[in-house]
Amino acid sequence: MAKTNSTEVFIAEIVADLDVTTQYNNLMKASVAKDSIYIRAKESLQSFFASSNMSDPDKAAILSNMLTSMTTSITNQAMSTALAIAKENREGKYAISKVIADILVTKEQADKLAADNLVATANASKISQDTTNAIIQGWKLQSDMVRENGITAFPSLTSAALPVTNVGDRGLKWEQEQQTKMSVYATMAKSYRESGLVSWTVDSATNKINSIIDLLPATPGLTHAQTKVAIRQELGFDDNKRQHAANSSANMIGLLLSAEESGNITAADVDLWRSAVGYLNTASIGA
């Protein structure tokens, strides 16, 4: 699996002081060694002195000048070189480590570029697939336009505004609109049949119906008729109860008379019969 973060850990390291003395001693030894320029120059001068007629003070002057010049030059050069070597010895390994790390970074970047190329290739494939999907979606959209909205493909749709000629009385939406209209008609007819012809007023503040007015009491509708039937049924129940009371009182009086027991018939029994029959003759007719 490709790395998603660096695993490197920074570790602080104590750096030693510059070791100039060792380098300086080595350089000075090499500068005056047996095959050094210093020895060669000195031997050459001594050989020249041996074959010349110069005075000793002149020879001493030349030799001292040369030695002073050479030693000063060698010492200064050795010191500066030793400092440079010591510094390089101390810091060189870090510089090389950094170069190695930079190389690793470059390799990682190359790997990332390769990975990016893979992603780009995958994206290209996805774009191609998306294009196919978009075409299919276009087909679905056109199909929906025909099936649901009744839009025809001819004439061609070339402007943002839908041409009227493309719209026809067909499609799911149009059929649903017709069905809704029929439902309204059915509701209105049912309401007329049940409630008769009514009107209503709307409260302008609440935008709600606040009163319903029966416009034609003579054609009240089914609900009004059912109300009257219910009232009549309630009266019928009451009449039936009184009728039973009248029948039972008449039967009792008739049985006592036929058994020649008229003496047991009281005025209260006759009043009960009269009261029931009188109610039936007045209340029922009055309702």
Add this chain to the structure above:
Amino acid sequence: MSDFIIPKGRDFEFTIKVIEADSFIAQDLTNVVGIPTLKLATKLVPDVAVVTVNLSVVDAVNGILTGTILAATTSTLEYSRGPIEDRYYLKPLYIGVVEVDPGDVPIVITTIEDVYVTPTGV
């Protein structure tokens, strides 16, 4: 190349690596012809060999030769040193010449410009 320093009065065994002309590649001595030699001469009279030593091929592929200068011979060699203020540095009084015939290439002649001799108390 390290200094060629001969210990005076003692046996001196040494090895020499022969390289191809104008190259750092070792000379192949598999088909060497004759006996390789090392000749020493003084720098004052370089044309006259004072010591001749036969060399042996010990690693033909890598061009390695070996030889020994016996103590009896090293005793005859002279040395010279610088003054006390220059820490008695050694002076090279001899020059060396190595001659070897690889067989399949021209004869190789290599010089050792500075040959030192150091006293050993013998």
